[in-house]
Amino acid sequence: MKEIILAYQGEMTLKGLNRSKFEARLAKSIRYRLEDLGKFKVTQAQSTVFIEPLEDDLDMDEAFRRISKIFGIVKMSRAACCSKDFDEICATAEAYLGETLHGIRTFKVEAKRADKTFPMKSPELCRELGAYLLGKHPHLRVNVHEPQLEIMVEIRDKGAYIHGPKVEAAGGLPVGTSGRALNLLSGGIDSPVAAYCMARRGLALHHIHFASPPYTSLRAKLKVRALARELAEYTGNCQLFVVPYTKPQEYIRDNAPDVLFTVLMRRSMLRIAKLVADQSEMEALITGESLAQVASQTMQAIACTDAAQNLPILRPLIGMDKTEIIAISRKIGTFDTSIEPYEDCCTIFTPPHPKTKPSLAEIEAAEAGMPGLAELERIAAETVEKIPIRIGDDPEF
Numbered sequence: 001m002k003e004i005i006l007a008y009q010g011e012m013t014l015k016g017l018n019r020s021k022f023e024a025r026l027a028k029s030i031r032y033r034l035e036d037l038g039k040f041k042v043t044q045a046q047s048t049v050f051i052e053p054l055e056d057d058l059d060m061d062e063a064f065r066r067i068s069k070i071f072g073i074v075k076m077s078r079a080a081c082c083s084k085d086f087d088e089i090c091a092t093a094e095a096y097l098g099e100t101l102h103g104i105r106t107f108k109v110e111a112k113r114a115d116k117t118f119p120m121k122s123p124e125l126c127r128e129l130g131a132y133l134l135g136k137h138p139h140l141r142v143n144v145h146e147p148q149l150e151i152m153v154e155i156r157d158k159g160a161y162i163h164g165p166k167v168e169a170a171g172g173l174p175v176g177t178s179g180r181a182l183n184l185l186s187g188g189i190d191s192p193v194a195a196y197c198m199a200r201r202g203l204a205l206h207h208i209h210f211a212s213p214p215y216t217s218l219r220a221k222l223k224v225r226a227l228a229r230e231l232a233e234y235t236g237n238c239q240l241f242v243v244p245y246t247k248p249q250e251y252i253r254d255n256a257p258d259v260l261f262t263v264l265m266r267r268s269m270l271r272i273a274k275l276v277a278d279q280s281e282m283e284a285l286i287t288g289e290s291l292a293q294v295a296s297q298t299m300q301a302i303a304c305t306d307a308a309q310n311l312p313i314l315r316p317l318i319g320m321d322k323t324e325i326i327a328i329s330r331k332i333g334t335f336d337t338s339i340e341p342y343e344d345c346c347t348i349f350t351p352p353h354p355k356t357k358p359s360l361a362e363i364e365a366a367e368a369g370m371p372g373l374a375e376l377e378r379i380a381a382e383t384v385e386k387i388p389i390r391i392g393d394d395p396e397f
C-alpha cells in the first residue's frame, strides 16, 4: 500500500492569471523543504499538491510537519492511494484504516468524485464502501452527524485516495508572491509575530536588528538570531542584518531633548532600515507595533515615525491585543525565546516620561539640532553585519 501526502491549496486558486506563478512557487518551496529527507515526487492538479515518496522508509511524519508550515496550503491529509477500482478501494481502505476502525464505534464515509468517468456516483460509493467496512467490523455503527472517524475517498484523475479527516495547514499565500520587505526584528514578542503575519501574506522578507554594544550584549544578538531561525520554517531562508547602532543612539541621547528621545530614535532606525532595504531591493518595512501599547505607539508618535522615510511601513499587529499576539507567538514557537530576559536597544536611555503626543514640527526642530546624525546613520547602514539564516539551522547554535 502506498501512502502519499495531499496538500490542498488555499485562496491562490482565486488569483486568475497569477495562479500558475503561485503554484510554481508553492511547489518549489515544498521541494526545497523535502530535499534533505529523500526523494519525493511533487505534482499539482485540481488545486491539490500530491507529494509522493519515491523511496521506502522516508520520514513521512517529518515531511508532513514541514509542509504544514508552508504558506499557500490550507488543509492537508495523509492518504493511501490505489487504482480507481472499487474492490481495490475497499481493500486499501481496510488495510489503511482497519486498525483505527477496530478501536472506535462510529464512522461515516464521504466521497468526492473529481473524475466523473468513475462508474459509481459519490452516494453509491459511500454506501457500498460503508457496507464493506461494516462487514469487516460488525461492532461499528454509521453516524452521519458525529462520527468518531470520517473516511474520505477522493476519485481523482490519476487514482483513488483514501484518508481520514483533513487537518489545518498554514494558510496564506506562498512566500515570495507578494513582494519583498525588511522586518524590524527586536528580541521581543511582537516583531517575530509581525514577520510571520506578513510572510503569510506572501511576502519574502529579511530581518534587520539594531544592536548597541556594550549597552546591549552578545547574548541579546544571539537571541535575535535564534528568533530568525525559528521563523525560517515559515519565512524561508533569509538574511539577518545587524546594525551597529551605538553611535547614532548616543548622539541622539547627547544632542536632543530627553522627552523626544524615543521617537527620534525610532525615526533614525527607520531611516537606516530604508538604506538597508534599498540595497537589497526591498519595497516595504515591517514592525511589530500595536496601537497604544507603549508611548512610542500613540497615533501622534506613529505619524512622526511614518514621516521619517518614504517606504511603506506594514504593521500587521496594529489592531491586536497583547493576548492575541502572545497566542500567535506560542503557536509559531517563538514565545519561549522572546521572553528570555535580554536588553533591547529600544529600552536603553529611555526617559522616564517620554512625550506621548509629539508634533512633527518639534521633532524636525530637534533633528535640525543634530547635524551629524545623517552621517552616523549612513555609516551604520554601510557597516551592517549580514548573518545568513537557513531553514533547519539549530536555533541554539
Ligand code: ATP
Pocket: 183, 184, 185, 186, 187, 188, 189, 190, 191, 192, 208, 209, 210, 211, 286, 287, 288, 289, 293, 294, 296, 344, 345, 346
Ligand atoms: P517587540 O515585542 O517586537 O520588541 P515592543 O512592544 O517591545 O515590540 P517597541 O520596543 O516600541 O515595542 O518596538 C516596536 C517595534 O520596533 C518592534 O516591534 C520592532 O519591529 C521594532 N524594534 C524595536 N527594537 C528593535 C531593535 N533593536 N531592532 C530592530 N527592530 C526593533
Ligand code: MG
Pocket: 186, 187, 188, 344, 346
Ligand atoms: Mg521591544
